[in-house]
Every structure is written in structure tokens, then in C-alpha cells.
């Protein structure tokens with residue numbers, strides 16, 4: 262394991278040892294909020310914060326909590342060059358982010374809307390004749406990877422291969438098999454790089470209407486990005502936007518079936534409830550944690566935090582903090598402030614792809630609700646057998662549902 266670029270294992274920093282506990286970490290979050298909201302783990306030399314205000318502060322206050330860090334929870338092998346928008350701080354960060362930002366302006370999103378709608382319509386028509394469907398594989402996995410392939414401008418026929426690389430890159434480390442997993446990740450990164458490189462060369466010669474072409478024209482401090490930087494940015498976008506959006510779409514269906522059974526009928530009668538549901542799922546069921554490095558000694562949270570120590574901000578716990586969200590443990594699509602969840606982060610690194618992720622989820626759910634009269638769980642469904650290992654927490658690898666056509 263390289264000491265310069267160390268990945269922290271999620272199950273070692275918390276009591277969340279089992280898959281089940283990682284899928285439903287909410288009782289542990291509550292216990293920590295109530296009893297040890299600022300918790301120092303001496304084995305990891307890491308602080309853990311659980312309250313809304315603290316988590317938000319860690320994410321937006323880059324002067325105290327830096328993203329220029331050696332250790333991280335993110336298991337993707339990283340390259341710390343100019344194409345890495347995440348592992349840096351302002352002012353450097355602002356320039357790097359500006360390059361990607363124009364791919365995500367409201368105007369670009371409007372242009373993408375019909376393309377996303379077409380992908381959704383195709384996926385929905387594929388499940389139209391089924392009575393039971395695995396919604397994770399058929400929609401939640403397929404949609405984000407197809408969308409990002411289309412927007413980057415790589416052939417969507419390659420999406421299974423891309424998904425395969427993306428899965429390996431996000432696969433969580435385990436202590437016993439660390440080196441083995443590290444090697445698999447290096448290999449996937451190399452293959453992925455070699456796949457994208459000639460595509461980027463071609464885009465530079467013959468730019469098209471896609472993000473990779475835009476990146477070949479973008480400038481940073483008066484210089485064009487190199488081919489390598491464009492490739493790395495492309496890999497970064499795919500990594501950031503794929504697994505996360507899959508989780509959102511899977512979780513939407515899980516919440517409709519198990520967190521508030523019957524809510525589906527409310528969506529059927531009022532489609533304006535769709536975005537409210539998407540937002541509440543982001544708040545309620547997204548057990549993510551993010552990390553930073555303490556940039557200078559501080560006592561902002563009432564404890565002595567030392568420069569160089571790691572801080573883990575438990576976003577999923579902040580999203581259920583009663584002081585921010587009344588009846589935080591209830592799933593309620595009508596709560597007024599559910600957009601204040603921290604699932605997309607806060608401050609300078611706020612998720613660039615948030616509008617895209619929201620748009621994908623909303624278009625998919627709207628099309629689905631229009632097409633199907635009802636959804637039900639399959640008989641005897643037990644979540645444990647349907648969980649995957651995921652770096653960002655625990656997620657569903659499958660979710661069979663029964664469909665009733667409109």
C-alpha cells in the first residue's frame with residue numbers, strides 16, 4: 262500500500278461492519294449524533310463529525326479543511342495533475358472547475374434533455390412487456406452509463422465495457438486483498454485510458470458536439486489541456502457521475518416500495534410530486550461520507566484538531582439531523598427544506614453534475630410513472646441478498662419489482 266495515496270476502508274472507521282449495517286446505518290448515525298458528535302478515532306488518526314452544521318462546515322471551509330490530501334475514502338486510483346478537480350483547493354480549484362463547468366450550464370442541460378428523454382424512452386420500452394423486472398439492472402445501471410457515454414461522445418455500444426471498468430474502479434478495498442484489488446484497479450485504469458486516448462485524438466482533429474470535444478478546446482492559464490488531461494477528465498466525469506446516479510435511481514424505487522408504500526399512487530395523480538420524491542430520496546437514503554484534511558490546528562468543533570489529521574464528514578448522518586430537518590427519520594416528500602440535504606456536498610466542490618443527476622432521475626421516474634399503473638415488491642423479498650459492495654456505502658445490486666401496466 263502506498264503511503265502517499267492511501268485509501269481508508271469504510272468498515273474500519275465505523276461500527277458499520279456488515280452489509281446490512283451499511284445499508285441501514287441510521288441507528289448508528291443517531292447514536293453518534295447524540296453521544297459522540299465529534300469523535301476521534303485514534304487507530305485511524307481521523308476525526309468523524311455527524312451533525313449538520315459540522316458536516317457543512319467541513320465541506321465548505323477549505324481554509325480549515327483541505328481537499329489536498331494524501332488519505333481518502335475514495336477508492337479510485339488517482340492522478341494529481343491539472344485534470345483532477347476534486348483533490349485541490351481554491352484558488353487553484355476555481356480554474357480547474359471552470360473548465361468542466363461550462364459542460365454543465367443550464368443551457369447545455371436543456372440541450373441534453375431530449376437526448377436523455379430518448380434514452381429513457383428506449384429503456385422503458387424494453388421493460389414494457391415484462392411483469393417482473395430487476396429495476397437496478399434495467400434502468401438504474403443502464404441509464405447513467407448510457408447518458409454519460411453519449412454526453413462524453415463515446416460510442417454507447419461500449420457501455421457495458423465502460424460500466425465494467427467503472428465498477429472495478431469504485432470497488433471497495435478490503436484489508437486482506439488490498440494489493441490484489443489495487444492491481445485490478447490499476448489494470449482497469451490502464452485499459453480505460455487506452456480505450457479513451459485514440460477517441461480523444463480523433464475529437465481533437467474533428468470536434469463534435471460533446472464534452473470530450475469541448476475539453477480538447479478548453480484552456481487552463483492560456484494553455485490547452487493535453488491529450489492526457491482530457492482523457493483523465495473524461496474518466497473523472499464518468500467515475501463521478503455513474504455509480505452515484507445508479508444509487509439514486511435504485512434508491513428511489515426502494516423508497517417507493519419500502520419507505521413509503523403507496524406513495525407511487527400519489528405520483529400517478531400528481532406528476533409534480535416526482536421531483537419532490539427525488540429530493541427526499543437524496544436526503545433520506547444516501548449514506549455517504551466525505552473526507553478532508555485539517556489544514557491548520559483548530560478547535561472549531563470544541564476539540565483540538567491537529568493540522569494533517571483526517572476529518573470524515575458523515576453526510577448521511579447530517580441529512581437526518583433533527584435540528585435541521587423536523588421529523589428527520591420520516592420519509593416525507595413534502596418537507597419544505599429537503600433541498601438543503603448535503604448529498605451533493607456544499608461549498609466550492611458542490612457537485613457539478615447535480616443538475617444532470619436530478620434531470621436523469623426526474624425524466625426516468627416521470628416516464629415510468631406514466632407507463633405503469635403500480636409497482637409492488639416481489640413476494641418474500643429480503644434486502645440482504647440484494648446488496649453489493651460499494652465504495653460509497655452499500656447499494657443495491659438488484660431489486661426485482663412487479664409491474665402493473667397502465
Ligand code: HEM
Pocket residue numbers: 320328346347348358361409497498499501502503505506509551603604605606607609610611612613614615617618
Ligand atoms: C446522485 C448523483 C450524484 C451524487 C450523490 C454526487 C455527489 C457528489 C458530491 C458529494 C460531490 C462533492 C465531493 C467533495 O466535496 O469532495 C461531488 C462532486 C462532483 N461531482 Fe457529483 N454526484 C452525483 C452525480 C454526478 C454526475 C452525474 C456528475 C457528472 C457527470 C458529477 C460530477 C461531479 C464532479 C465533476 C465533482 C467534483 C466537483 C469539484 O470538486 O469541484 N456528479 N458529487
